[in-house]
Amino acid sequence: MDSIHVTGNGPLNGEIPIAGAKNACLTLMPATLLSDEPLILTNAPRLSDIRTMSMLLESLGCEITPNADGTVQELRTAQITNHKAEYDIVRKMRASILVLGPMLARDGQATVSLPGGCAIGARPVDLHLRALEAMGAELDLRDGYVHATARGGLRGGTFEFPIVSVGATENALMAATLAKGTTVLKNAAREPEIVDLALCLSRMGAQIDGAGTDTITVQGVDRLHGATHAVVTDRIELGTYMLAPAICGGRVLLKGGRRDLVSAFCVKLEEAGIGIEETPDGLVVERKGNRVRPVNVVTEPFPGFPTDLQAQMMALLCTADGTSVLEERIFENRFMHAPELTRMGARIDVQGGTATVQGVDRLRGAPVMATDLRASVSLILAALAAEGETVVNRVYHLDRGYEQVEQKLSACGAKIERVKAA
Incomplete structure (x- = not known):
């Protein structure tokens, strides 16, 4: 199994290009199931999760043709030839559940395994199912699969999410495009990925109002056609690389970055003493002092x-x-x-859903193990500021969400390399 070796090497300076959003692309790809015409996605990220979604869609009858470097994906599902999303593929990634709504909307039937993904809590799919039930779907959960039917097709309905759910909003939004009548989704997620999906679906002929607000209204249409759509910039990759000069010092341009995608995050960085400048080429991030100021953070929906x-x-x-x-x-x-950060000398006390972090003068390199996608890159960031060498193991998590991490960071002066498993 590959590992990433990082040696703390002082400030970073240079440019880092930001890729298309993984979470947006994984949502846009299943939209091909809604039409028999080609859907062309540009600015696609080159990640293992994208390959997993491609495998899943191909198993359902989709033909996928990428360009030479994988940044353009042409998807065409002339016919859904298989309505069962198998466990062996779905277990690898939670976004696989997003094929449920489109298949049900187009053909009135779908059988989808309950999904897998990072081990960061239960993240149940009940809101996906309840939203589809509001559109007339009949559901049966047995043997680890969701068996869904919609005799005569889905029909418009009103559903209010009891809590904000990005994935459930996406699934319901796609399903609603082909439902008969009007669908109203209340307390909907407002993330940029939702807006991006709505824009793509509108280019395919969907009638959608309110994306980006907490109420989305969809007037169902008889069919959708093909379209070409550029995947929105990855705000999580953007935020991650903004933290590199923040933790190491230096000045880095995040090419293609936009403040509106990470505004709440920017506020906290500035509170910590990090300078952020918006330019026509992207965001320039620079640490102002030797150490950042402490800040308090509460995670919330967009x-x-x-x-x-x-x-x-x-x-x-x-x-x-x-x-x-x-x-x-x-x-x-x-x-x-x-716990992995504490191996590097961090002082962290976790009590339930709250972590208290006492800053230290210097972290120390150590062997550590990635537990999920975002944790893996947090360890790399910590390693950039640590004394000595850090070895990050189980980096297959990293490859699900970040492309060319070593190249992007080393281009700015980081001492980082991937060591292939023997």
Whole structure:
């Protein structure tokens, strides 16, 4: 199994290009199931999760043709030839559940395994199912699969999510595009990935109002056609690499970055003493002093502080001049990176959904193990600021969400390399 070796090497300076959003692309790809015409996605990230989604869609009858470097994906599902999403593929990634709504909307039937993914809490799919039931779906859960039917097709309905759910909003939104009549989704997620999906579906002929607000209204249409759509910038990759000069010092341009994608995150960075400048080319990030100031963070649905940047922010706050408190309100069990950071000299006390971090003068290199996708990159960030060498093991998590990490960081002066398993 590959490992990442990092030696703390001082400030970072240079440019880092930001890829298309993993979470957006994984949502856009299943939209091909809604039409028999080609869906062309540009600015696609080159990640293992994208390959997993491609495998799943191909198993359902989709033909996928990538360009030479994988940044353009042409998907065409002339016919859904198989309506069962098998456990062996779905278990690898939670986003696999997003094929349920489109298959049900187009053909009135779908059987989808309950999904897997990072071990960061239960993250149940009940909200996906309840939203589809509001559109007339009949569901039967047995043998680890969701068996869904919609005799005569889905029909418009009103559903209010009891809590905000990005995935459930995406699934319901796609299903509603082909439902008969009007669907109203209340307390809907407002993330940029939702807006991006709605824009793509609209280009395919869907009639959608309110994406980006907490109420989305969809007027169902008889069919959708093909379209070309550019995947939105990855705000989580953007935030992650903004933290690199913040923790190491230096000045880095995040090419393609936009403040509106990470506004709440930017506020916390600036509170910690990090300079952020928006330019036509992207965001320029620079640490102002020798040590950052402590800040308190509470994760919330967009536009609040993203849960997917909590682990990375903790790495920064391990080096702050004082005590910070991070409260995780989205997922339980999402502080599994804390024990690994303590191996590097961090002082972290976790009590339930709250972590108290007492900043230290310097972290120390150590062998550590990645527990999930965001935890893996938080350990790399910590290693950039640590004395000596850090070896990050189980980096297959990292490859699910970040492309060319070693190349992007080493181009700015980091001493980082991947060591292939023997």
